[in-house]
Amino acid sequence: MIIYGTNGSHRRTQALPGLACPACATPDALHLSVFSRYTHIYWVPLFPYSKPVAGQCGHCQRVWEEKELPGELKPLATALKKETSAPWWQWVGLALLALGIGWALIANNQDEKDNAAYLAAPQVGDVYTVRSQDSVGAAQYSLLKVVSARGNTVELVTNEYVTNDVHPLSRLNDPEKYSRVPFSLTYLDLQVMLNKGELTDVDRLGQ
Ligand SMILES: [Zn+2]
Structure with a gap:
């Protein structure tokens, strides 16, 4: 059985000064957070696949998921997502796979060279x-x-x-x-x- 799943980690949170909360009208209490979701296999992160973003008011604690963000927050959320990348460690599994394949190719190539030399x-x-x-x-x-x-x-x-x-x-x-x-x-x-x-x-x- 292959143990496979997904998980997420927090990447960054940015305050949004100058905006009032659409729910409680408190100024300067909103912030946006970006997360990076990744797949893992046997708990080794394989690769990241999405960057969900959420808004929250620090005063009333109201949370908006990405698709329900108030209109004026949407372009800010898009910009923040764009400048946030997944952390390197979420690529570890894919990098290890690539290394393994590369190593196998090199070993196979060396073996073929040896075969040809021995046979000659x-x-x-x-x-x-x-x-x-x-x-x-x-x-x-x-x-x-x-x-x-x-x-x-x-x-x-x-x-x-x-x-x-x-x-x-x-x-x-x-x-x-x-x-x-x-x-x-x-x-x-x-x-x-x-x-x-x-x-x-x-x-x-x-x-
Ligand atoms: Zn609020």
Whole structure:
């Protein structure tokens, strides 16, 4: 369950000298207050979405919500709203989300660069994650391990297990789980598999 809601905080109050209260006629007792309303998720403010304004008389305590403000207060309320911004902390949730997405993009980009670099110069012990489809079209993953690399050819052994885990390394990378019989692929074959999305990750263990 996601705990989600809204809340508000007071931003500023401004006195309105020179005006008399429309209710009790007391001069210089009116003031306007601006609030900032925001959404929150798990009590972390996400983003502000409105700035309600209200008028009050300090003498008779009469309060006017924004839409029932007396006519002469309306332009003052509009001006006050315009020069009042939401506090920075009401944007914290959205800023954290943006940072998280940015971090994920950078990490993903670095991972792709590493994959391309490792694949261009294979080393014994490199482990490739390969994707295939089962009989009903669902993705399944397994591993290939480099056992020798010379010229532009690599020899690989096939992991004899598959999993639906996108990152099968921890589950499958056990020497007992690999075939004893190697087969060959060229660097070009590997590049084609990468481009087709059949080879989804390269791990150089210990790095
Ligand atoms: Zn009053």
